[in-house]
Amino acid sequence: MSELKLQLVSPxxxxxxxxxxxxxxxxxxxxxxxxxxxxxxxxYLRPGKLTIIExxxxxxxxxxxxxxVQVENNNCKVLVDYIKKSSDFDIGVSRKELxxxxxxxxxxxxESTLKGLLEKKEILEEEVSFLEGMN
Numbered sequence: 182m183s184e185l186k187l188q189l190v191s192p193x194x195x196x197x198x199x200x201x202x203x204x205x206x207x208x209x210x211x212x213x214x215x216x217x218x219x220x221x222x223x224x225y226l227r228p229g230k231l232t233i234i235e236x237x238x239x240x241x242x243x244x245x246x247x248x249x250v251q252v253e254n255n256n257c258k259v260l261v262d263y264i265k266k267s268s269d270f271d272i273g274v275s276r277k278e279l280x281x282x283x284x285x286x287x288x289x290x291x292e293s294t295l296k297g298l299l300e301k302k303e304i305l306e307e308e309v310s311f312l313e314g315m316n
Contacts (some may be wrong), residue, residue, distance in 0.1 A: 185217040187233060189243070189259045196264055197233055197241060203231040204257060206250055221253045226261065228307035242267035244311055246304040263304050272312040279305040 187204055189197040204215050207229025233241040246263030253260040282302055289295045 185215065185219070185255050185257060187257045187259070189231070189233070189261070189264075191261050191264045196243065196266070199235075201233055201235050203234045205230075205234075206259065207231060207245065208250070215250075215252055215257050217255050219252050219255075220291070223249065223251045225249050226259070228263075228304050228311075230311060231259065244308050246271070246307075263279070263301075265308070268313055270315070274310065275305065275309050275312055279309055 184200045185202070185204075187197060187199065187201045188195065192246070198219045202216070206213055206215060207227050209225040209227050212229070217287070226245060228246050231245045233243075235241075244265045244267075245259075245261040248259065248261035250260075251258045282298065282305060286295065286298050288304060290297060
């Protein structure tokens, strides 16, 4: 049986690099699974839960923001602009971050800065919604 190699990367660091059994990805049109011998694909990510399953059902979960994924020749590359490990999930902290961001947005006058803040707001709203659904 062929192995699937995964690279989960953000601008700051590599979060996971190694061989896996499967990864469940929040694609732009819905969640999808990638196994060995998956057809080639390039697609965008939407904010949501990404789950990596290694052999013996060892799981790693992350919340990811936007980005994209490329699958080709048993290599899956997931590039994300925002990521949080499941061990870092804390709905209270996420709500505080969102509240502080909303205050910053209200006081921002620079359109370029405001655009970036609004994009971050969307991701944090998705993260809070995701975390509320876990409880």
